[in-house]
Amino acid sequence: MKKITYIILGMSLLALSSCYKKDNWAEPDVQIHGNIIDFYTQKPLLSSQGDWSIRYWEKSWTESAAQPRELPVKQDGTYNNNKQFAGAYDMLPYGGPFWPVVDTVRSVAFGGSTQQDFTVTPYLQVVDLTTSLSGTDLTITCRLKAPKRVGLPNLVEVKPYLSLTTFVGESNYINIAEYNNKRIQINKSWIDENGNVETSKLYTIGPLPVKSGYTYNVRVGANVNDANRKYNYSEIKQVIVP
């Protein structure tokens, strides 16, 4: 009886082990990472988590046509992915709040830990962010800057973002009518709105009702009517409501 049990156990072990098959392809272990540099500030672009992505095409794989894949850009203006196959890739920052990048970066060699930075020219900069509290009413002011105004698509809106976490922007904010309805919809050209000057007038948003005892992370986004309408952001300001 015992013998039979051992035989069955042994056979099933053998049988099951045939299911274990090691892939003949090495697992993807290459890291690609880098910064998206703001041309004006030479610092990483102020972004919102996953708002837009870097497109990349694997060119060393030729069995089928390369389809674009995406590397989402993080809030701090960096991107990172450590599960890539080694090979040659084309890369392009695409669909973000900046003047379209015309030149795809060709044949980036992914291997080990590869860093590839990109420099982009944002449409707008959101500067001079101030916040002021009056009781539980928050008022925000800011200005926009457009260093490059020729061919700039129409301004669309200036929108406040509030969040109770440190992630704040279009991809994560308190999405309620009380805040959204206070956004400033412009829909005019920069020249019509501000004249041909680099820095805009002061935009005041509010009052926004906030709750006592909470800490808010606040920033402002502004966008233009390009094909993507993504936002350029201000720095994040923390507001502690007593």
Place this chain on the structure above:
Amino acid sequence: MNKYIMKRNILLYMVLLATAFFACQKLDLEPKGILGQPELFGNEFGVKKYFTSIYDYLPIEDFNYYGNNNPDGGNAFRPDNYWQAGKNSLGNCSGEFFNTWQGVNNVGFGYWPYDRIRDLNVFLRDFPTYEGEFTSTVYNALVGEARFLRAFFYFGLAKRYGGVPIITSVQNPTAPRDSLEVPRNTEYDTWKFIYTDLQFAIDNMRTSSEFGRANKYVAAALMSRAMLYAGSVAKYTTYMNYGSERAYAGGFAGIDPSKANEFFQYAVDAGKVIEAGPYQLYTKNYPDKALNFANIFLDPGSTENIFVKDFDATAPRNTRLQHNYDAMMSPQPDMVSEVGTESYPPFDFMELYDMPTYTNPDGTPVRFTNRSDIKTDMEPRMKGTMYFDGDVLRGKTFSIQKGIYMTYTGTAADAQAGSNGAPINSGTNRLLGARGATTVINGVTMNITGTHGHFSFNADGENNGWGAAFVRKYINPGMTIAEAKLWNSTTPWIVFRLGEIYLNTAEALYELGKRNEAFDYIEKLRIRAGCKVPRPAIDASTSNIGSINKANYPYQIEKSLQFIRDERVRELYGENHWWWDIRRWRTADQILNNFRHRMLSAYYVANEGKYIYLDEVNRNNRSWTANKTCFYEPIPGGEIGKNTKLLPNNPLY
């Protein structure tokens, strides 16, 4: 003969029998159960049978259409388990209905009906062999019908993808790969191809047809709709700033604005063809204009119907020959026996109609003696489109109330669109509740909410009352409550009706600068609708602010053109036009820019014994957002995998 020899002989006979008789069995036989081309193409009944299966696949966005990507995968036109189409309707996805589940579908579902186009190309290639079997009128009519059907599929493609490969031949699957990989045609050529097919159909089809089958006027109706779409694409795509996108630069997505008038003129011409036909605006139930409007969608003999898709309760399940509209649009258990309401009309759409005054000039809410007094002075067409408090369906009366104010002093604005933070909305002054909640005021037990809403999000709201009104259009009051259940609705879907054609013609005429002529058509519709001002004066001043969600368009339009667009919303509400309209106007990303529905909420003011109506934000905090990827769907990835000549993909993909 000894027994061994005998046994051997028997064996031999058996082998002989086995082989010889089977030799008589000829395997290469014509199968009897399959109809070949001679049977199908050689007579009218055969052609009808061949076309029937194609009609079944037409891209008609009816009650069973999944506006959102079918979660079970597959084709939104032919979903399985399609009772859920009511939850995933095009109206729900595009913000035309208030609904808690669905968002905007920006990317589509990979519609690619080249199999059906092939069926039609087979017919068009081989049918001429049988020309001698028909009179020339019949022969031409049937060829016209095939081209109408083919144009319908291309319309389904063009409005989703812009330019697609135009296939007019029957491709041989064993042909060299190169010849099978057909590149995209430009968007202009694609719409022109649709025009050519439909013009042939209009010129050759017969003037009448049996119920549910196309004729010359149906072809003209499709022409009217399709050419208006193409004209709008040509005129407004330029404002999308797709500049550096390769599909745009190559003409695969977008048409040169100089071509817009060509398409608008085609739409006007098609409208004139239909006007010469036997159709009239439905006025059978005059003088009750509200009932009359509701019955347009229920009377199968309506003089307004141009093309109708029928349903049949006796057909087997999952044939998509029944629908569930009644079960999904009215409260359960009071008015339907299964499921209950999944879609509600938001106030943003209601306020486009002639509305009664609910706020006084001094800003205070008007006091109503009864909740249903809100319907006094309301546009009859609106009452024919939506159910309000006091209306009766299947013997039950709608009862819609959000809550009770102990007192209401001050203006409507003091309620801050229903915000909990407003002082007047403190928990002791404003009582809200779930279904059936009661309170005792001065010794009298009162219901806080109406029987049918609207309730708070997690309080028995689903299927009953998340909205402040209910949809009436297409609801069949002739059913009993028990009959109003899943898979049991057979109200036909009106694919084309004269009302839409008038709107198409009016919009195209206005775009062509013929303002007064355009309003001749608007006036006809507004008289039928019972509007206070049937023909508003032309206002050619421009603005870039739209009506719904006060959208900021990327272009200026004349106020009267905006009025015509709004007239479409009023007349065609809930008929699956809205999404396609805001797409072709290229305003979807601005109208659905955090579009947060509003609700017109009824309250009882306890100390006065009166009712007030307040304009509030929907209490589920739902909003709809579309982005610029929605104007063109991406070419399906699987198709690009097979044929890289389909690249460049559409803008932003």
